[in-house]
Amino acid sequence: MTTPALTVRDLTVRYNGGSPVVSGYEVDLMPGTLTVILGRNGAGKTSTLRGITGFLSHESGSSTGTIVVHGVPVRRPNPLRLSRLGVGLVAERDKIFGNMRVRDQLRLVTDKPADLDEVLGFFPRLAERLDVRAGLLSGGERQMLATALLLLRKPRVLLVDEMSLGLAPGVVRELMAYLRRLADERGLTILAADQAVHASMKVADAVQIMDSGRVVASGALADLDVESILDTYLGRNER
Amino acid sequence: MTHSPSGGSPVAARPTRPQPRGADLLDSDDGVLPRLARYFAKPGRTTHAVMAVALVAGALWAAFGGPFISLIGQSCAVFAVAAVGQSILLGSAGQIALSGGAFMAIGAFTTGLLNGTALEPFPVPLLVSLLVGWVVGLIAGLPGLRFRGLYLLLASLALQFMVIALARNYQAENAPAGVIVPLPELGGLDLSVGTPLYLMLLTVLLIVYFGSWLVERTGIGLAWRAIRESEVAAAVSGVDVTRWKLYAFAASGAITSLAGSLFAYVIGRADYVSFDMALSIALITMIFIGGIRSRLGALTGAVIITALPYILQNYLSPVLAGIGLGADWYVNNQSQVNAGLFSLLFLLVVLFEPDGVEGLLLKAERVLRRRVSGLTSRLSGGTT
Amino acid sequence: MNVLAQAVEGSLVTGCIYGLLGMGFALLFRASKVLSFCQGGFMLLGAFIFYELQTSSQQPLLVSVLVTTLVVGAFSGVVYLVVFARVASRHAFATSVATIGLAGVLQAAVALRYGTAPLTLPEVSSTAFHVAGAVIPMADLIAVCLAVLTVVALVALLRFTPLGLRMNAVADNASLSEHLGVSAARVAAIAWALAGAAAAIAGVAFSLRSSVDPVGVANIGLFAFPAIILGGMDSVGGALLGGIILGTIQNAVQVTFGARWIDLVSFAIMLVILLIRPSGLFGKTEVVRL
Numbered sequence: 077m078t079t080p081a082l083t084v085r086d087l088t089v090r091y092n093g094g095s096p097v098v099s100g101y102e103v104d105l106m107p108g109t110l111t112v113i114l115g116r117n118g119a120g121k122t123s124t125l126r127g128i129t130g131f132l133s134h135e136s137g138s139s140t141g142t143i144v145v146h147g148v149p150v151r152r153p154n155p156l157r158l159s160r161l162g163v164g165l166v167a168e169r170d171k172i173f174g175n176m177r178v179r180d181q182l183r184l185v186t187d188k189p190a191d192l193d194e195v196l197g198f199f200p201r202l203a204e205r206l207d208v209r210a211g212l213l214s215g216g217e218r219q220m221l222a223t224a225l226l227l228l229r230k231p232r233v234l235l236v237d238e239m240s241l242g243l244a245p246g247v248v249r250e251l252m253a254y255l256r257r258l259a260d261e262r263g264l265t266i267l268a269a270d271q272a273v274h275a276s277m278k279v280a281d282a283v284q285i286m287d288s289g290r291v292v293a294s295g296a297l298a299d300l301d302v303e304s305i306l307d308t309y310l311g312r313n314e315r
Numbered sequence: 316m317t318h319s320p321s322g323g324s325p326v327a328a329r330p331t332r333p334q335p336r337g338a339d340l341l342d343s344d345d346g347v348l349p350r351l352a353r354y355f356a357k358p359g360r361t362t363h364a365v366m367a368v369a370l371v372a373g374a375l376w377a378a379f380g381g382p383f384i385s386l387i388g389q390s391c392a393v394f395a396v397a398a399v400g401q402s403i404l405l406g407s408a409g410q411i412a413l414s415g416g417a418f419m420a421i422g423a424f425t426t427g428l429l430n431g432t433a434l435e436p437f438p439v440p441l442l443v444s445l446l447v448g449w450v451v452g453l454i455a456g457l458p459g460l461r462f463r464g465l466y467l468l469l470a471s472l473a474l475q476f477m478v479i480a481l482a483r484n485y486q487a488e489n490a491p492a493g494v495i496v497p498l499p500e501l502g503g504l505d506l507s508v509g510t511p512l513y514l515m516l517l518t519v520l521l522i523v524y525f526g527s528w529l530v531e532r533t534g535i536g537l538a539w540r541a542i543r544e545s546e547v548a549a550a551v552s553g554v555d556v557t558r559w560k561l562y563a564f565a566a567s568g569a570i571t572s573l574a575g576s577l578f579a580y581v582i583g584r585a586d587y588v589s590f591d592m593a594l595s596i597a598l599i600t601m602i603f604i605g606g607i608r609s610r611l612g613a614l615t616g617a618v619i620i621t622a623l624p625y626i627l628q629n630y631l632s633p634v635l636a637g638i639g640l641g642a643d644w645y646v647n648n649q650s651q652v653n654a655g656l657f658s659l660l661f662l663l664v665v666l667f668e669p670d671g672v673e674g675l676l677l678k679a680e681r682v683l684r685r686r687v688s689g690l691t692s693r694l695s696g697g698t699t
Numbered sequence: 700m701n702v703l704a705q706a707v708e709g710s711l712v713t714g715c716i717y718g719l720l721g722m723g724f725a726l727l728f729r730a731s732k733v734l735s736f737c738q739g740g741f742m743l744l745g746a747f748i749f750y751e752l753q754t755s756s757q758q759p760l761l762v763s764v765l766v767t768t769l770v771v772g773a774f775s776g777v778v779y780l781v782v783f784a785r786v787a788s789r790h791a792f793a794t795s796v797a798t799i800g801l802a803g804v805l806q807a808a809v810a811l812r813y814g815t816a817p818l819t820l821p822e823v824s825s826t827a828f829h830v831a832g833a834v835i836p837m838a839d840l841i842a843v844c845l846a847v848l849t850v851v852a853l854v855a856l857l858r859f860t861p862l863g864l865r866m867n868a869v870a871d872n873a874s875l876s877e878h879l880g881v882s883a884a885r886v887a888a889i890a891w892a893l894a895g896a897a898a899a900i901a902g903v904a905f906s907l908r909s910s911v912d913p914v915g916v917a918n919i920g921l922f923a924f925p926a927i928i929l930g931g932m933d934s935v936g937g938a939l940l941g942g943i944i945l946g947t948i949q950n951a952v953q954v955t956f957g958a959r960w961i962d963l964v965s966f967a968i969m970l971v972i973l974l975i976r977p978s979g980l981f982g983k984t985e986v987v988r989l
Contacts, residue, residue: 156882159880172872173868175867176867176871180864185880461974464792465734468734468795468796469734473967473969477962480960480963480966483959593803596799648811658801658806659800660800661799663800665796
């Protein structure tokens with residue numbers, strides 16, 4: 077039986093010791109699959125991803141729960157630890173170094189030309205913008221750069237937070253296609269939180285739907301009547 | 316803040332209309348003891364009671380304990396007023412400023428400059444210093460609105476140096492040894508030395524303290540608390556942040572200036588060397604060590620920092636002789652050791668226990684409460 | 700002797716000392732987001748260690764400078780790691796306030812060890828250069844050379860080395876750097892070590908030209924703030940330029956109005972810059988405003 081790439085049990089997240097913004101979140105991610113977390117604004121998607129990767133301590137947040145990465149349990153997650161275990165988070169905000177050129181940021185992570193070429197081959201658009209200061213990139217290019225930076229760390233699990241925010245539908249589709257390729261071609265395990273319902277469902281293997289900090293429905297895409305679930309929790313917004 | 320009943324007993328059913336704080340003392344026909352128990356049931360009240368009792372005891376000791384203690388008491392009272400002034404800015408706008416020394420200088424020099432004028436009779440210079448401090452605080456607050464955090468720290472640093480430079484230059488030309496202040500006397504009673512002076516200082520301190528306590532309970536206090544928590548949230552809920560922040564700067568300036576005036580009365584003159592950066596730092600140290608959460612904390616910190624050198628002077632000698640430094644080492648190096656000690660205390664407090672003595676006492680109270688409620692529930696045979 | 704040329708020379712040298720303090724400050728501010736009030740304290744430490752080495756152990760000048768720089772730099776880095784690192788990552792402001800305490804401790808320690816009376820080093824050399832009507836004593840030349848060497852070294856470090864790349868990354872986005880495998884704490888500690896070293900060099904330069912006393916030198920650390928704000932709190936090269944500009948202004952004020960107006964004008968300028976252009980002439984920091 078295959079070990080899940082990432083297992084989370086009973087994850088609870090709070091800020092400033094207040095009431096939980098995420099309660100009892102759990103997931104088993106099989107290697108090479110793409111799972112999407114859907115939900116309204118404020119459903120707890122971002123906090124879940126940050127709770128898993130330990131980005132909370134800088135924001136007076138705290139989390140409890142069990143996290144297991146490829147069979148290795150993690151007691152107190154923090155960004156450096158999770159990164160060493162092969163888990164990367166492409167954050168919603170502050171995901172690149174705005175004041176540095178693209179070339180320099182990539183070099184920060186690795187100076188092996190083979191790795192750099194490979195990642196640039198995957199994102200050809202970045203190869204054309206190597207000498208541009210990252211703050212001047214378009215939204216889609218920033219997302220590509222953020223993903224590229226993490227890919228250079230050769231992660232096995234990639235968490236992606238709200239990558240479609242503020243992007244045109246065409247760009248979103250393109251980025252979603254990249255995620256699918258990463259899962260298929262490189263065996264990456266991906267957990268993406270997003271509000272772009274239809275674009276996500278086109279590429280996902282499994283879906284979780286969150287509402288008010290809890291998972292209210294989850295399962296393989298084929299097994300769920302996603303449309304009616306979405307109507308219940310997200311209203312009749314066509315995205 | 317949730318109000319949870321302490322101990323294991325169920326809360327008696329009571330009408331749920333909203334009650335003002337403190338009314339629980341008066342709203343039932345119980346005897347004194349149950350009412351007191353309810354009053355102290357609220358977390359934090361025991362700590363504050365302990366601090367208040369200690370301060371009152373100290374104040375009484377200074378009133379009757381002889382000339383040496385009286386001197387210490389005078390200094391404590393003056394710096395207590397200054398600490399309250401500093402804590403207004405921190406407690407309302409949540410800002411730290413390094414200009415405490417400058418404002419005290421403003422009050423001191425105002426008082427000195429009134430010597431020989433129509434405004435010299437006591438307590439007029441006090442009121443004038445208050446007013447001047449208010450105005451300068453207001454003016455300093457206008458650009459201060461744009462600064463937060465680090466920038467305010469830097470701007471107040473600049474203000475501190477500028478005011479002292481002005482004072483120094485004025486003094487160099489007009490009064491090299493300092494500007495002599497008018498003699499404080501009220502109805503024939505000489506207030507410039509001894510117990511009368513101490514009582515005068517204590518009176519002013521009490522007026523300032525209870526004044527700020529009252530203000531806390533009005534809408535101004537609420538606005539200040541809201542601003543301290545979150546300026547954005549306060550603005551969104553309709554608080555005129557600009558206006559109240561300005562008033563916070565003005566009030567802080569006024570009271571710190573008043574403290575400077577009192578300081579000048581104690582020393583007899585206004586001399587720029589007393590009001591340097593080291594004083595500004597000492598003032599912030601006071602409020603941090605005592606506890607930045609309350610005025611009571613400010614008072615406690617002021618007393619601790621002011622009295623510490625005297626305590627060390629008296630009790631450190633045998634210890635020093637024991638480690639071979641010579642009993643006089645402290646006295647000879649007193650100002651350096653004090654400065655270094657205060658700086659070290661400040662460093663430790665800011666980094667590791669920012670709530671100061673008050674914070675430590677609150678933690679102790681919490682631990683005690685848990686032990687007591689654990690005990691009582693076991694004694695009453697309650698379920699585990 | 701040409702008065703103007705001499706004034707320029709004086710401004711340059713004073714400016715270099717401010718600049719050394721400022722460039723260390725900028726490095727440290729960028730890497731740890733802490734506004735350090737104790738550059739003056741490290742300068743003091745450097746001045747007195749240098750004094751000790753030069754008077755009691757008769758080391759050659761270069762050795763003394765190197766040893767002083769290394770010792771104070773190492774001390775600064777260790778102090779950051781041991782005392783500030785944990786708190787700084789979460790509460791940069793509180794740590795900034797805490798550095799005020801550290802400055803006081805350093806100043807008191809030096810005063811207790813050496814007393815408060817000014818100490819004078821024997822003159823380094825009686826050689827003086829005459830350029831364009833100004834007299835440039837050897838000590839001044841050394842001071843300027845040290846400053847220029849330091850700024851070149853630091854800017855080159857930031858621009859061309861992997862360490863510099865990491866420092867820029869941490870300054871830009873510390874948590875992302877951590878997530879990409881860069882230890883922000885280690886980078887910040889190195890920045891603090893370099894800042895302490897630069898401050899020590901400032902102390903050396905100062906003690907070569909004037910007598911040192913704890914209060915006076917520590918005050919220079921505070922007087923450096925107008926220069927730092929002028930240059931921009933996060934610009935290493937800007938710090939040197941800001942220092943020179945401030946030095947020039949101070950000299951002009953001294954000649955026109957008298958020495959007792961120098962600090963008033965310096966801090967008034969600082970206030971004005973904070974109001975109208977808080978990022979200084981060469982800096983990039985954002986303003987925190989309501």
